[in-house]
Amino acid sequence: MKNLMIALRSRFKLTREREATPVNGYVGRFEDWQTAKSQTLGYQDPAIARKVAGAVQKILSGSAPYERDSVIFENREFSFPLATALLWVATKAQGQLRVLDFGGGLGTSFFQNKPFMSWLSHIEWSIVEQPSFVEQARVLFANHSLKFYSSLTAGLQNAKPQFVLLSSSLQYVEKPYEVLTEVTEAKVDVIMLDRTLFSSESSDYVTRQYVPQSIFPATIPTWILSKEKFLEYMQQKYRLLSEFPAFKSTINLDRDGRNLQELGYLFVLKGSAYELALNEK
Template identity: 40%
Template sequence: MSEVQYGFCGNYGSWEEALQHSRGYDDPAILEKVKHALLKVKSGESVYERDSVLFDEVQYSYPLLTYLLFIASENRQRLSILDFGGSLGSSYFQCRKFMRHLRKLKWNIVEQKHYVECGRERFQDDVLKFYDRIEECCNAESPDVILLSGVFQCLENPYEVLSEVMGYEFEYIIFDRTPFINQPDRITVQRVPPEIYESSYPIWFFNYDRFHNFFNDRYELIDETDSFEKDQLEDGVHSQSKVMLFRRL
């Protein structure tokens, strides 16, 4: 592995092989950096965090906001979100300014155990809650929508997880910051520049047609648009991330 090359590298035959060339998502450096950044957002010292990096202004995902407010309008200004892999509340802190008028807002995060423990200790309140499992969250809050923002590509078996998600029959599914290429699905390793945090982990890039075909007759695509993220893999392959809203048929 090169010590100076960062970005998306390799074309691995399996997730396990990619893990052998990376640190993986359990790397404690990631949680620590995210925690410290989001505590500054929570306290008002900073206005926005993404992937542990602090920004001077909020970089809104306006399609995501539009989708969430549309769903709330369909549900008498009430919204219960299951934010799958939602870290310590990155999307919540990004969107909360535009959700304050809602009659009811519940933002529920399902995450790895160490994120849940940290979230319950440092971030949880009447709106923002943390859970270990989808089932636990659904039993407690009956979410209207499941959000997968920048996380579907980080799962070892994404289509197995998606099949499980669809089994819960959420009314809506939102994908945000999900990368697609005009090639078969591909596993790479993302090497993070040390100024963010020193880590590396496997990442999927998805074939657009295969992804859409997976929904078959169970969900319909209501809307999709490009997100701000575009990337280039080490061999010159380009990817474009998407924001998508699906509704159950």
């Protein structure tokens, strides 16, 4: 009987916690990543990679233009800041483009903006992702030009990118400034962020993102970065070219009423041929 009562109390507690869990959105404030991560299912769940792979099969078969987080889009919506930046970089390199897409899933941004790149003489699009995604990619893209790496170090060394894209990815890694340091120290010519959460506070903090069950069941630790701190760091070695509103902003999903911004940034390496070209008259 005692064991039964303990089991019932545990079940009741779990039920109450589930009922209290938001359907979706950003909730809570945590000063460290591990606390926010505890007792959550994040992107590491292999089932997520399998579901995304199922959606990508439809893209490759031509039945849909692109997907994001396994959600199929029947109509293509371009990211014009990204497309413009990619074409600018390629134009300065005689139609050649080498992109390293950090946290790019199974090619979301590539397929989304593919029509703009069809005229390029040479394109190499490489993606850094979790091992579960790379495993799916080996099967899906065995005869495709997309390349996949399970570490940023390998991606930078092998792809030798002119352009690094961090779209809705930097806030989902435990140590975002280690990622930025590795990219900036590699002296990549152009860096673009998109769909990244910022606050006006002087320091970063962590929240939790509850993903809608209709997409996949996950609760994900998510950094809200200090805009001031981020820009100060990036502008040590890079020139800021543009700040723009994020493509498909999700700040309306903040359940705590915070004054957040979801932004994109375009940076060019100081002293690079791309920066010098900006000064030409």
